Amino acid sequence: MTHSVEAAMAAFTPMLPLAIGLSGGADSTALLLACARRWPGQVSAIHVHHGLQAAADNFEQHCITLCAQLEVPLTVQRVDARHARGQSPEDAARTARYQALQAAVAAHTVVPASIALAQHADDQVETLLLALSRGAGVAGLAAMPAQWQRGGLAWHRPLLEVPGADIRRWLQAQHQTWVEDPTNSDERYTRNRIRARLLPALEAVFPAFRATFARSASHAAQAKELLLELAEQDLAQVGNPPRITALQALSTARQANVLRHWLLIAHQTTPASSQLAQLQQQIRACTTRGHRIHLKVGRGFVLRAGAVLDWYN
Numbered sequence: 001m002t003h004s005v006e007a008a009m010a011a012f013t014p015m016l017p018l019a020i021g022l023s024g025g026a027d028s029t030a031l032l033l034a035c036a037r038r039w040p041g042q043v044s045a046i047h048v049h050h051g052l053q054a055a056a057d058n059f060e061q062h063c064i065t066l067c068a069q070l071e072v073p074l075t076v077q078r079v080d081a082r083h084a085r086g087q088s089p090e091d092a093a094r095t096a097r098y099q100a101l102q103a104a105v106a107a108h109t110v111v112p113a114s115i116a117l118a119q120h121a122d123d124q125v126e127t128l129l130l131a132l133s134r135g136a137g138v139a140g141l142a143a144m145p146a147q148w149q150r151g152g153l154a155w156h157r158p159l160l161e162v163p164g165a166d167i168r169r170w171l172q173a174q175h176q177t178w179v180e181d182p183t184n185s186d187e188r189y190t191r192n193r194i195r196a197r198l199l200p201a202l203e204a205v206f207p208a209f210r211a212t213f214a215r216s217a218s219h220a221a222q223a224k225e226l227l228l229e230l231a232e233q234d235l236a237q238v239g240n241p242p243r244i245t246a247l248q249a250l251s252t253a254r255q256a257n258v259l260r261h262w263l264l265i266a267h268q269t270t271p272a273s274s275q276l277a278q279l280q281q282q283i284r285a286c287t288t289r290g291h292r293i294h295l296k297v298g299r300g301f302v303l304r305a306g307a308v309l310d311w312y313n
């Protein structure tokens, strides 16, 4: 089931004070308005000024006007979101935004206990479809969590079960304006093509897709947790660096799971599916003293070092 803005707000019980990540678009404008009414004097806003588009100043101006009208303290954090090679502009902007939100929280006069972002049910479906289009595993299919802890703060997405159109209708009913992001209609971005072309088709074929896709994402999120627990136990068993004979004693799926975990937590790298398959084949074939393993994996190489696997880059 999807929820109305009112129902989602009724179910939202963050630790106060609360900061809202305010872009100036419809969704975060609605979230700020609803939260400022519900917890007067306990809500602040943070706007990250990307300087990416000419429209950035309009967003900032809207945030200043809205916060003044609601008597909500606003921090504007400027960032340089230029993207590094191999990183998409959207990813760079997102990473810079999370860092800026965190930095702005520390600079706030009243440090909030929680921070809320305004992603909604359509955003969740888009994230899930993007994950599917990349061939993601369970971790990607888990899509966006409704809450998590990071940097001593509780992060929330209270509108994650509310359809985007309902948020806009709610805002119109409150006679509240917002700024339309001009890049939202730019179909060079995959996310926007999904929104413009796929969501209407899904609506026609599976009218309940927002709720059912969200259910799948939460099943995947649960499976992701189990895989993580198992990987932690298995890594403790095979050791870090992992012993080859201990890896060989695991089933193929479990071995893949623990190898991915080892590479991520010990070396901050993620193997491509084909690299992992090759590595597993080498582990299987490693039955003699002289068997060499030396494979490109993620950002570096895995090699055999006697009885264990090692990694370098």
Ligand SMILES: Nc1ncnc2c1ncn2[C@@H]1O[C@H](COP(=O)(O)OP(=O)(O)OP(=O)(O)O)[C@@H](O)[C@H]1O
Pocket (backbone or CB within 6 Å): 020, 021, 022, 023, 024, 025, 026, 027, 028, 029, 046, 047, 048, 049, 050, 097, 116, 117, 118, 119, 123, 181
């Ligand atoms: N420039 C920004 N400054 C502060 N928070 C932001 C900014 N951009 C996005 N956010 C927060 O992250 C959430 C998700 O961002 P995203 O870019 O997916 O949405 P958006 O289209 O900007 O949404 P909205 O309609 O709220 O503006 C937003 O709802 C908002 O809470």
